[in-house]
Amino acid sequence: MPRTQCSRLYPLFSVNRRKRNDLLNNLLKTTDDNLRQIISRLNSLREEEQITLARRIHDNLSQTLTALQLEISIIGSGTSMTGAAAEHFSHVKELTVTLMDTTKELINGLRPPLLDDFGIVAGLEWLVSRYQTDSGFVCTVLAEPKEISLSFDYRTALYRIAEEALENAARHASARTVALSLIGSSKNIRLVISDDGVGFNPRLKTEAAAGKFGLLQMHERVYFLGGEISIDSSPDIGTSIVVQIPLVSEESE
Template sequence: MNKTTTIPDPRLIAATSTLAAGLFVLDLWLPLGVAVGVLYWGVVLIALASPQRWFPLTVTGACSILIIVGALLGPIHSGVPLWMAVTNRLLSLLVIWVPVVVFLERRRGVEALRRAYDELERRVEERTAELVKANQALEAEIAERKRAEASLWETQHALEQNRWQLRALAAQLLTAQDDERRRISRELHDDLNQRLAMLAVEIETFQQRLPSSKLIAEKLRSLHEQVVELSDDVRHLAYQFHPSILDDLGLPIALQRYIEDFSTRTGINVTLVHKDLPDPLPQDIASCLYRVAQESLGNVAKHAHASHAAVELLGSETGVRLSVRDSGVGFDPTKVKQPLICLGFTSMKERVRLVNGRLEVKSSPGQGTEVRIWIPLAGSSP
């Protein structure tokens, strides 16, 4: 159907006009009666084949004129009443107009429907194209995100690896430091201290053998005192580097000795309670507990401004718990998290981690501080 053409098919024009003219002539000469309407209806039917709306309307109008003119000019049949002839013509007009109007209205409806359908189809196509575009954009975005996620994962992985390497390094450093302390302590105690002791003995012997001169005797006595003092200092230094009694006599005694020494030096009163400690305590765990207690008490002396502190060591079948508590000024643990600034806490945590334990710091300004650690014994979970 070509909607742009306004001229109907010439064959249709020719057929309808010839037929209408023929019928008109027939109507003038022959008494067609009721057949007039039916015959003209045939002409109208042919005109309806034209897609142009105006053409069947024009043909129907022309046929109506011909029907009326035919009635006026045609032969008057005797015996046929006028009303019947008029009714016949009116019926003929009805017969050609009703189908035309109905048909054209119906066709208008169908065309409107088709237009609506075409419009709908166009919109669906447009929408589909938009959706395809949106889908492609979405797919591109998903691919981009996946790439970003993958690179993020790689970075995280690398960071995690670096962290593990750093931790391993810290662990090695701590172990190396402990070994080195042990070695220096042994050197100081077994070698240097012994030699100083020998020197003191020699001075003493020399003092006894020399002819009595007050000045020399006085000098030698002072020398002897200095050497003995030096020897004490070296022993103390050796003890600080690594208390051999930790290995020889165990953690409670070593801690007790450290606490006594600490109290004498700082004037802080420290109580030690220990209960149910496994015997023997593995050396690495004992060493860790000792160092953590040492660092925590060091912090009490340095930062807490407390007059009293308490150390508690509790053992069980599954592990050992240590608590170092003071009633000093306290601090906000969330504000001292930088590992480079809080070297004490960082090394405590690393030590505890090395023996699969965990460390907790409970403190707040004005409320004192408690450092707690829990170390599981081999064969039990942390």
């Protein structure tokens, strides 16, 4: 093709290329949005399942166990046992207490009732006390104000983000201390989780490709509520996760 003709056609190619890029970008954005909707729906379904399961365990197992404990204490107070019978009886009492504790742990592990009965601060305090006992690091929680009332979605997102951050600190950080703070105002809520562990290089895409989804899920939860998250980590200094979520008042929703 003669040079002059070719240069006349060039704008046409470039317009087409631009159009094609626009189309591709739109397609990518739609796919991204759809994926986000799916992730959020999956999170809600998982939460609902955990709530149902926790309720079932409470309504069936816990209540039967409470009745069993009552029966045992009635038998114990009305009969004087000696020798092998007394030993077996005390073993039954111990087993019942263990069963009660295990049941409570199961329920709390799914979704602690405290989170819905007393709010996010109580939920986080319980979470921190669990990691304090199980993980080997010292864990502190600071909340300002002491009572922060949040709707279900906000409570759930903040609780699950803190849970993932603490789980990561326990599994990957070799931290000695983890500090969690929750600061609320009428406009927004800020959650910070810092550990003094080994640190890492946060690269979301490669982590997700390697089947690691904890950090990605944190981002998605924050994104869905219109907030911002930053992960600051450096070797031997530790990791700090800062989440800021704007609070939408119910009237303006």
